[in-house]
Amino acid sequence: MFMGQRKAVGPASVFGSDVIVSGGLVFSAGAVGEDEQGKLVEGTVRDRTKAAMQVVERRLATVGLDWTDVVHVTIYLSKYEQDFAAFNQAYAEGLPKDVPPPVRICVGVAALYAGTDVELSVVAALRETAA
Amino acid sequence: MFMGQRKAVGPASVFGSDVIVSGGLVFSAGAVGEDEQGKLVEGTVRDRTKAAMQVVERRLATVGLDWTDVVHVTIYLSKYEQDFAAFNQAYAEGLPKDVPPPVRICVGVAALYAGTDVELSVVAALRETAA
Amino acid sequence: MFMGQRKAVGPASVFGSDVIVSGGLVFSAGAVGEDEQGKLVEGTVRDRTKAAMQVVERRLATVGLDWTDVVHVTIYLSKYEQDFAAFNQAYAEGLPKDVPPPVRICVGVAALYAGTDVELSVVAALRETAA
Numbered sequence: 001m002f003m004g005q006r007k008a009v010g011p012a013s014v015f016g017s018d019v020i021v022s023g024g025l026v027f028s029a030g031a032v033g034e035d036e037q038g039k040l041v042e043g044t045v046r047d048r049t050k051a052a053m054q055v056v057e058r059r060l061a062t063v064g065l066d067w068t069d070v071v072h073v074t075i076y077l078s079k080y081e082q083d084f085a086a087f088n089q090a091y092a093e094g095l096p097k098d099v100p101p102p103v104r105i106c107v108g109v110a111a112l113y114a115g116t117d118v119e120l121s122v123v124a125a126l127r128e129t130a131a
Numbered sequence: 132m133f134m135g136q137r138k139a140v141g142p143a144s145v146f147g148s149d150v151i152v153s154g155g156l157v158f159s160a161g162a163v164g165e166d167e168q169g170k171l172v173e174g175t176v177r178d179r180t181k182a183a184m185q186v187v188e189r190r191l192a193t194v195g196l197d198w199t200d201v202v203h204v205t206i207y208l209s210k211y212e213q214d215f216a217a218f219n220q221a222y223a224e225g226l227p228k229d230v231p232p233p234v235r236i237c238v239g240v241a242a243l244y245a246g247t248d249v250e251l252s253v254v255a256a257l258r259e260t261a262a
Numbered sequence: 263m264f265m266g267q268r269k270a271v272g273p274a275s276v277f278g279s280d281v282i283v284s285g286g287l288v289f290s291a292g293a294v295g296e297d298e299q300g301k302l303v304e305g306t307v308r309d310r311t312k313a314a315m316q317v318v319e320r321r322l323a324t325v326g327l328d329w330t331d332v333v334h335v336t337i338y339l340s341k342y343e344q345d346f347a348a349f350n351q352a353y354a355e356g357l358p359k360d361v362p363p364p365v366r367i368c369v370g371v372a373a374l375y376a377g378t379d380v381e382l383s384v385v386a387a388l389r390e391t392a393a
Binding site for chain 2: 274275286340381383
């Protein structure tokens, strides 16, 4: 079993890889509410929250995982007071049922990529066991 | 030894678990300056810093750890210029003596939960050894 | 092999250690664009981005690592709209060539240490393998 071996998975730009697996953990790049063509979804923060969760889901699928494997989520909102309730509802709806949810922290920031309103930074855990 | 097994500990709401243990690390939900009944503490950022550190302490105790096991702290302040000095003093006072402190990063954000002024995102490490 | 053993490396102040090694991961304290004497570098966000990346490089060297071992970077910009493009260019230039880059998330915040414009929170992975 390799500990600490850093392995990038999936597309990468010069700015960052989408997913890196290391030491039993899976790090995902910041996920905004974009569609599969990389275009920000129109509509509300609710729509973009669901889209961002789907971005995460697609990335986790590249390493055989899903939202049940997520351990930690940092949520950044650029219009916190205005959007917190709607974000929260969409997020809770998007989480898998019947498993304990990830731990999270949600903060209001001044600005996000392309002026968007919600971005997720997610860490998941591999399912492997080691003797 | 299970690597990557994700185990939630303690109370969870539909929005997030309090503590998740995975791969030798312990992830704690965002901790604000609230008392044991979940009510934000009155007073100053100093009071709420100490209360938030106590929230973390109670959560770590559920997995047999304490502040000497913390490896990383992200500190979010919603009134950074105004509160940084007072926060810093309260934080240093709350850290265990005679052990190297956790690494940290402290940033000023636009907004936090319920309009509060300080929130901590903490990662700790289990004490187990594995052959 | 020790799992979860928390080991601080290098200088520490009462506020935080520079580097902690735990469970195959290496956590680095928030890195701003300062020179080796701890003074913020004059010039532009580009200059301070390169300086911050060099701070990280020096810290990783204390545990035998370099930027090729970095798995995750959280980037905080206090003047996001104004500085994002210049930061991005300096960051991409500073990354090692010919290896997949770390995953990252970049957010605009309200304030950073000493009024600076860029700060990096970096996690790297040890190169060891374990049976």
